[in-house]
Amino acid sequence: MSKRLGKGLDALIPSLSVSEDDKVIEIPLKELRPNPFQPRKAFDDENIQELADSIAQHGVIQPIIVRKVLKGYEIIAGERRFRASQVAGKKTIPAVVRTFSDQQVMEIALIENLQRENLNAMEVATAYQALMEEFKLTQEDLSARVGKSRSHIANFLRLLSLPEEVKEYVSRGTLSMGHARALVGIKKEDLILMLAHRAIEEGWSVRQLEEAVQNLETKRKDNDKDKDKKTDPYLVDVEQTLQSRFQTTVKIRNSSKDKGKIELNYYSRQELERLLEMLNNM
Template sequence: MSKRPLGKGLDALLPALSINEDDKVVEIPLAQLRANPYQPRRNFNDETIQELADSIKEHGVIQPIIVRSVLKGYEIIAGERRFRASQKCGMATVPAVIKKFTDQQVMEIALIENVQREDLNAMEIAIAYQALIDQFSLTQEELSVKVGKSRSHIANFLRLLQLPEEVKNYVSRGTLSMGHAKAIAGLKDKKLMKALADTAIKEQWSVRELEEEVKKLEEKSDSKKAKQKAKRKDPYINELEETLRETYRTTVKIRHGSSNKGKIELLYYSKDDLDRLLELLQGKTS
C-alpha cells in the first residue's frame, strides 16, 4: 500500500477549529447532536465535566462547539466536553458553528488534536497512534514527525498495546502509571505481566521497584535457560569434560561447533597454574 500524506497537515487543520467573525453561531438542539465516531478519548472525567456544567449554569456556553452536518443531525468535531456538560445541566440547545470537513479530516483532527493537547490517558494515546499508523500507512518515524514527538516516545506507547486487557484497563483508569506499564510491557508472558501489575498495585511499588523486580525475573529466566541448555549437552561430551578435569585439575569446557569442529578450553587462575598446565600438556604430547 502506498503511503498517503496526512491530509492538509496539523498546521492547516487545527486553525480550522477556530471561530472567526465570518462564522455564524447557531443554537442546535442537543438531541440532534452525536459524538465524533473517531474520538479517541474513551473516558471523560466526571468531576471536571460537573465543574464545567456548574460554570455553564452560571455563565452559559462561552465558546461554541464545532460541528458538521450529517445525514441525521450533526456530528461534534470539537467540544464534546461542553456538549456533555450542557446535557448534565439540562440545557435544550448549545451554541455551535457548522463547518465542512471530510471523514479523513475529522479523523485527523480528533486523533492529532487530542494527542497534541494531551487530553488522553496513556492507553487512549497508544490506540490513537496505532489508528493513525493503520489509517494513513505511516511508519513510527513518520508519525513522530506528524505529532511532534520522538520515535522512542511513539514506540513506548505502542508497546502498551501488547499488555493483557486487564492491565490495559489498569492504565486507562489510572490505577497503573505509564511508567509501571512500560516496565512490564517488554515481558512475553501475559500471565506474568498481570501478576506483576497486581502486585505493584497492591504493594504500591514505585516504577524503580517494579523495574528491579522485572530485572530479577529476567535474570532468573536467563539462568534457567542456561541450565537447561547445559542439561541438553551430549552425555559423551560431559564425560570427556569430567575426565579432563580430573586429569588437569582445572575447569575444562568442550565447545562443539558445526562441521564436527570445536575447541577445548582449560582455565588457569595464576601464572603458576598456567606453567603447571603447560608442563602437563607438554608431557602428554612429548
C-alpha cells in the same frame, strides 16, 4: 496556541478558531452526535457538572465546531460543552460549521486531548493504532502528523501487547505508563501478571519494578544455562508449584541426586517480610 500543538495540526488551526466573521448558528442538541473518533472514553462527571452550572448561568460562551453529516451534525471540538449543555437542560448550542475529512477529525480529537493531558496511556496507544490502521500510516507518517517522535509512538504502541488485565490497570491509573513500559518486554503472560500484581500490592515504584524485571531476566538466562543440567521433571514441577504458591521467582539447584537448595527471590524489604511471614506460618 499553534506552538503547543503537534505539527500535524498546524494547518488545521485556522479552521478550529472562531472569529467575529464566522457565522454562528444555534443547533438543536438532538441533531448533534459525538465525534466517533474521540479517543477519550471517560469524562469526569464532576467537571461536567461544574461546566453545566456555568452554562446554566452564563450560556455557552465559546461556540463548538461541527461538521455536517448525513443525519445532523458531528462534533469536532467541544464535546464537553455539548455534554454539559445536556446536563444544564439546554435545547440548543451555538456552533460553527466546518468541513473536515475523517483523518483530520481523528487527528484533531487526538492532539487536542494530548495537549490537555486528558487521555490515559492506553487511550493514547489505541488512538495511535486506530489512525495508523484507518489511514494506512506508518509510524513515521504518524510521527509527522501528530508532532511526536517515532520512539514516543512506538513506546505507546508496545503497550497494546500487554495482557488485558494489565491494560485495564493502566487505564484506571493503578499502574503508570512507566510501570507498563517495564512490563512490556516480558514474553510470558503469567510473569507479567505476577509482577503487575506485586507492583500494585507492594506499592512498587517504577524503579523497583524495573529491578524486579531485570532480576527476572537474569534468572531466566541462568535457567537457560542450567537446562541441560536439570532434566528431572519432578524438580521442574516443584519449581512451578512453589512459584505459584509464593508469587515470586523460585529456583531449585540440585548439587547431587538428593541434595540441593531452594532460592526464593524478593525485590523489596516489604516482599521479604511477606515471604518470611508465609514461611513462618507453614
